[in-house]
Amino acid sequence: MDGSAETISRRGFFRGQFGARPETAQGWYSVVGLPAGADDVFWDGWADDSGLFVVGDHGAINHFDGEDWTRMACPAPVPIHALWGTDRSNLWAVGWMGLILHHDGEVWSQMRGCVVDAKGKYASVDENTPLFAICGGPDGQAWAVGDRGMVLRFDGTDWLVEDAGTHAHLRAVICLDDGRVMAAGGDGTVVLRGTGGTWQALDCPVASNFTAALALPDGRVLLAGGRYFIQANGFRGDLVLWDGERFEKQFSDTEFSRFRALGRTNKGVVTLGDAGQIHLIGDNRADRLQSGTGHDLLGLVDLPSGDVMAVGDYGSFLVGDSAALTCFAPAIQPGEDPSNWSEMTSGTDRQLWGMWHDPDQDMLFACGEEGTVLVHDRGQWEALPPAGALGIHDLARAPDGGLLAAGQLGEIHHFDGTRWRMHFDLHMDVTILSMWTDGNGQIFAAGDEGLVLHWAGDSWERMPSGTKSALYGLWGMDAEHLLAVGDFGQIMRWNGTRWDEFNAGTEHFLFDVWGRSLSDIFVVGLSGTIGHFDGSRWHITPARARNDLLALTGTDSDVVAVGAAGAAARYDGQRWHMDPTGTTAGLRAIAVEGTGRYFAAGDGGTILCRDAQ
Structure with a gap:
């Protein structure tokens, strides 16, 4: 060096500065170090x-x-x-x-x-x-x-x-x-x-x-x-x-x-769009590039190095190396991506609204229209006798070890292993949409018009919930810490004494809630809304023309949400990723076994299975 200022190469300034390129990356890879969630x-x-x-x-x-x-x-x-x-x-x-x-x-x-x-x-x-x-x-x-x-x-x-x-x-x-x-x-x-x-x-x-x-x-x-x-x-x-x-x-x-x-690049015009799709336009043809993501990509930036960058939803920030514009994806159409889910034979064409995994007996149930209740036994779905003639939206374990099924007109039915009988009748045109139990005799149910019911051992009692809005999802850590979600971003919190509002900062309808602890809670809702509570505040992912997400659940290692038009998303602890299901049927319920295997149910008797990661 002669002591003069070193000239930084325009093409070399950014090259390799975004962190190590993963060995599995093929042209596009996520940037390391960006403070994004x-x-x-x-x-x-x-x-x-x-x-x-x-x-x-x-x-x-x-x-x-x-x-x-x-x-x-x-x-x-x-x-x-x-x-x-x-x-x-x-x-x-x-x-x-x-x-x-x-x-x-x-x-x-x-x-x-x-x-x-x-x-x-x-x-x-x-x-x-x-x-x-x-x-x-x-x-x-x-x-x-x-x-x-x-x-x-x-x-x-x-x-x-x-x-x-x-x-x-x-x-x-x-x-x-x-x-x-x-x-x-x-x-x-x-x-x-x-x-x-x-x-x-x-x-x-x-x-x-x-x-x-x-x-x-x-x-x-x-x-x-x-x-x-x-x-x-x-x-x-x-x-x-x-x-x-x-x-x-x-x-x-x-x-x-x-x-x-x-x-515009030296290889042609590059387009970005929904579901992680990137295309190279040139010579009267449009080639789809491998982006490595299913998230919506919203912006494209030319870098001085000659590389390109794509940004978008869920903190997506991809940089494209020299292979980014030559690494083509298979010639498939939107909605035909390889599925991570496999379809199961349910034996019904009825719409399914709820799923429940009984952790005590490691049994899985689904429920839906016209009293439909299914049980997963030895790898197959079998129908139980109908739980009445009306739609069933959710299931829970009864205090005596039987099965409870709740749904339309505020009816709750009890199954003793042989037959169903009426356990509770609200005598109102109000649908029970969700149930939760602590496994020790405390049961809560929520539904239309702010309905909240509580079973403490002897009878069902209606509780003042503090809202007239529909409550679609219910989840609790214990009998003194519950959340119910509903219309216009409504979240109600039970502290063992009363229900209070718990503002999440969104006006989108929220359809389900699930958590690992009181400082690790997720909600999903209208147009793909996803929210997370970290113990201090809610973080809401803005919704932009996504399919509604209707249900979610998770394990210690991941969270999965499903919704309209076969939509599914998986959170791996860092980011949400779209999860192809191979169906356009609406998915309205989800459950996970202790092994980490997920099941989703929905329209037309659709039931899907996703193996543990």
Whole structure:
């Protein structure tokens, strides 16, 4: 060395800095060291020779300086959706509640949005309109777009509102080489800003909800997004090419998951989307790449090393090495991924609503419509006599060792091994949805209209629950520590004396609750909502158009949740992973044996089995 400052190679700065690449990785692998958990959601990133920024929910701004990760201070704790800048001393971020941040090379400062009212709550004003995308040019001018057709332009000094002539939600914006700007969003909305500053609507025949746009050579633009199809029971992706005059849907014969982001590499265009799908688009073909994840991927970032990075749900942060764009997945369609579950013969086509594992006798039961009760015996499912004529939603061990079955009209039936008899009748049109017992004679039941029943040895008594909302799931550590979950994020907590509210910070319906201890509790619910209580506070994973998760349970080593359209997710102690089931039937109940083998039950008598990991 001659004493001069060493020049850091632009291509070498990040290479190998994200931790050791696992031997089993094939192109994409998770970054080591990023301070992220299962409740984190990352939306975008930005990199230069000096480091990398990754942004997401809760005002998360994580910075990597080539050696260490740090969480940077954010003026507002709201989701940050997109980044753009000419350099790190002129870096912009946009997000929820109209948030606009500026980074001057040292700190982030709030420039706009997140206006609060006299009560300290976010005000209902235009400035708080959520923003989702930003782009700009080398002269420092920038455009940000968001809900209800919001378009903002930065003129070098101020952010000014522009009228784009639409009220559609806008989710993508790009600057074209000739000085024009294009924005796109819901229901096929595409608007173009001419060099004179006037916006005009373009006639796009594909009514997709566009989430990404990419400028291509010769003035062309590739748009990506997705639509919900009832017959597919889910979202499907759209790729649409604009050649400067007209729009044309690409790969019409190929089924994609909903697209979230686009990027250009030396091998072609890369797309990211739901269920961990990554595709390489080039030479009139679309090849699916092996991503190694089933989580939704939301943002794509080019690194100075020449590699690429993908970020998304559940703290997903993948870096792609030199093999990332050449390692192809099998040619399978969405929903056809290899399943970790195997289907069992249930002997019924009735809808199944509940499952229960009796730990004392190591027996497994399922229940459902028209009094259906099944028992798993010697590897096969056999039907017990019907428990009445009405639907049964849950089962529990009776104090005398028999079986209790509860369900519609507030009925609880008792099975003595030979026949059923009525154990309790509420005489009300209220359904019991869940039961729990401590195994020592204390039994609780919960259901519609805030119903809570308690058996303490002699009779069933109705308890004041403190809510009129439906309670779908019930779990307890002991008879003095129980949780019940229900409508609009309702969580009620029993302390042995009374029921009190236990706020989790979500308004999504919660359908089930399970825990290992009072400091390790999980809840699941509407649109894939997953929450975890660590003993101090709840961490809620935001829901974004996922299938409802209806039931969960676990062991000391993992947790599994199941739900609508055959959805299943597994938590391995670090992250949640989507768990292909091979079915589109709704899964409404789950149980696990002492060996760690899981069983799930649901629509049309469906019963699945998953071997222990």
